[in-house]
Amino acid sequence: MFLLLLLWPSLWMDQATLESLPIEMTAFLQAQIFALAALFMVGLILNVRCVLRPFWTRTTLLINASLSGLTTVIMIYLGTGADLLSATGHTLPAQLTLDALNRRVSHSVIVVGLFTVYETFRDLWRWRKLGAVSSGDPTRD
Numbered sequence: 001m002f003l004l005l006l007l008w009p010s011l012w013m014d015q016a017t018l019e020s021l022p023i024e025m026t027a028f029l030q031a032q033i034f035a036l037a038a039l040f041m042v043g044l045i046l047n048v049r050c051v052l053r054p055f056w057t058r059t060t061l062l063i064n065a066s067l068s069g070l071t072t073v074i075m076i077y078l079g080t081g082a083d084l085l086s087a088t089g090h091t092l093p094a095q096l097t098l099d100a101l102n103r104r105v106s107h108s109v110i111v112v113g114l115f116t117v118y119e120t121f122r123d124l125w126r127w128r129k130l131g132a133v134s135s136g137d138p139t140r141d
Helices: 002-007 015-020 033-052 058-080 098-135
Strands: 023-025 085-087
Touching (some): 058 098, 085 098
């Protein structure tokens, strides 16, 4: 939910506040917003489902692994692509440059992408283990 609010500050900020910000999203990032929002919404729906039905099936594990894998690809793409933030003309604090800010944001996005690599392999391992249990083959680890 936090990431959705972060992508659309116009939902919770008035226009005057938005115009006074010293930075904004670049066209590169704005072009990805709908894909990111859809991805985050699917993840949110899956997590709500997991709260209501707190057990995993092979299908839900495969969906979650696919979602994590897609998130990995998108985050690595965003983190290694063009700059994500641009200046609006208002001055930034003296100790912060736009290049340093873009570098920090890109590194943070890549770290999120690397975490989702772990989630993808974790869910695929669980999917495999659940298949071994359901097929009755205790030797599959």
